[in-house]
Amino acid sequence: MSVSLIKSNEMPSSARSVQLGKAIRTVLLSATLLAPAVSAGADEAKPPLRLCADPTNLPFSSDEPGKPGLYLEIGQAVAQKLGRTVSYNWYKSYFGKRTVRETLLSKQCDAMVGLPLIDDFMGPAVIFSKPIAHEGYALVGARDRKLAGIDDLRGLRVAVQYQSTPQNLLALRDDIQKVTVLSPEEGMTALDQGKVDIAFIWAPVAGWLNKTSYGDKYQIVSTEGDGLLWATAIGFAKASGALRDEVDGVLPSLQPEISALFAKYGVPNGAPVKFGQVAPAATSSVGASEPVTVGQATSAEKPVQTATTSGDAKADAKGDAAAGREVFNGTCAHCHGPDAVQAERKIDLRLLKKRYADEMESTFWKTVHDGRPAKGMPAWKDVFSDDELRNVYAYLQSVQDTGGN
Numbered sequence: 145m146s147v148s149l150i151k152s153n154e155m156p157s158s159a160r161s162v163q164l165g166k167a168i169r170t171v172l173l174s175a176t177l178l179a180p181a182v183s184a185g186a187d188e189a190k191p192p193l194r195l196c197a198d199p200t201n202l203p204f205s206s207d208e209p210g211k212p213g214l215y216l217e218i219g220q221a222v223a224q225k226l227g228r229t230v231s232y233n234w235y236k237s238y239f240g241k242r243t244v245r246e247t248l249l250s251k252q253c254d255a256m257v258g259l260p261l262i263d264d265f266m267g268p269a270v271i272f273s274k275p276i277a278h279e280g281y282a283l284v285g286a287r288d289r290k291l292a293g294i295d296d297l298r299g300l301r302v303a304v305q306y307q308s309t310p311q312n313l314l315a316l317r318d319d320i321q322k323v324t325v326l327s328p329e330e331g332m333t334a335l336d337q338g339k340v341d342i343a344f345i346w347a348p349v350a351g352w353l354n355k356t357s358y359g360d361k362y363q364i365v366s367t368e369g370d371g372l373l374w375a376t377a378i379g380f381a382k383a384s385g386a387l388r389d390e391v392d393g394v395l396p397s398l399q400p401e402i403s404a405l406f407a408k409y410g411v412p413n414g415a416p417v418k419f420g421q422v423a424p425a426a427t428s429s430v431g432a433s434e435p436v437t438v439g440q441a442t443s444a445e446k447p448v449q450t451a452t453t454s455g456d457a458k459a460d461a462k463g464d465a466a467a468g469r470e471v472f473n474g475t476c477a478h479c480h481g482p483d484a485v486q487a488e489r490k491i492d493l494r495l496l497k498k499r500y501a502d503e504m505e506s507t508f509w510k511t512v513h514d515g516r517p518a519k520g521m522p523a524w525k526d527v528f529s530d531d532e533l534r535n536v537y538a539y540l541q542s543v544q545d546t547g548g549n
């Protein structure tokens with residue numbers, strides 16, 4: 145199912161790893177000063193820690209009893225240390241800031257475990273705990289195969305997910321045969337059926353499937369590089385600084401438990417293989433000096449100007465292009481490219497005008513409302529209002545390619 149491509153925990157190819165040092169924050173005095181007030185009512189039950197989570201996102205979260213997922217179990221462990229129970233606010237998540245805005249930032253929950261730890265994720269609106277994990281892409285193959293770097297893929301058939309960093313990365317290599325798959329599940333199946341030699345796919349799901357469906361048959365080698373590996377943390381709304389500091393305070397003592405949870409769910413947490421870098425020396429600035437440019441990385445760094453204003457309110461009959469850009473970059477960009485910059489013509493939305501001329505608008509509405517599920521384009525009518533989609537349309541109009549050819 146195409147939805148598995150756009151889970152909240154998956155990052156677009158433009159994701160950049162960050163310097164972890166920035167994430168280490170000192171515990172603020174306020175936490176200590178608040179302590180007496182809190183302990184005054186210590187015998188009364190503290191309110192549950194409310195976690196926002198996707199009910200169908202294993203290995204990370206699920207509402208299946210007995211199989212809560214890695215991130216929910218981490219959340220439970222944190223809550224327990226804080227002397228609190230947990231409650232859940234289930235939210236069917238599509239990748240993106242919209243989810244965070246409608247849950248965490250709308251005070252539907254206190255924390256979200258597993259947000260990508262990037263400084264500009266949602267500007268100052270979201271604050272983070274110390275890093276809890278690394279997520280990214282991995283090479284999956286037979287246990288006896290040497291997988292120490294990209295050159296070990298030479299001459300092999302490699303499954304890559306559609307529009308993922310690995311696909312972009314390997315596009316530059318004529319000596320590696322790419323087989324495009326739509327999901328990590330499909331990549332594992334192709335590997336198991338002998339249709340490919342290696343799957344270069346999203347690591348958490350690969351690890352989870354390897355453990356639950358393939359009897360740990362495969363080796364899984366995490367990769368590192370621009371858009372291949374990033375840190376995740378627990379996210380809070382800006383106003384929850386005291387809670388964040390409390391959580392940071394208990395995280396170090398939870399490390400063994402957290403490591404055991406990674407193993408339980410088969411999610412790789414090991415030392416990655418460095419990719420796309422000439423010298424394997426610079427460990428501190430992952431991706432910063434990448435010689436291999438991953439198509440979309442630079443445009444993604446442009447700030448989204450409207451990040452905090454509620455663009456929806458400004459929508460008029462013609463739509464608000466700035467608000468539309470925010471929706472686009474938060475959700476559609478995952479497949480269509482940040483700011484609609486996309487090298488693959490079939491999904492280059494800057495060509496809509498050229499392609500459809502007077503039918504551009506009707507094609508937009510039909511495609512976006514109903515999707516083209518068989519082709520990997522989801523339906524959005526239950527996700528965004530028509531006002532929001534009108535804004536997206538206004539934004540797309542502003543980026544149409546009007547040049548020749």
Ligand code: HEC
Pocket residue numbers: 146149150472475476477478479480490491493496499507508511512516519520521522524536
């Ligand atoms: C999971 C990947 C994915 C996401 C996310 C996605 N799309 Fe698409 N979209 C596709 C694919 C793949 C196609 C091409 C389908 C085909 O081959 O006909 C497509 C096609 C389209 C088209 C028609 C293009 C054409 O030339 O016919 C429009 C318009 C479009 N998408 C808009 C959007 C908008 C707006 C969003 C965000 C709300 C979005 N898409 C999110 C994958 C995606």
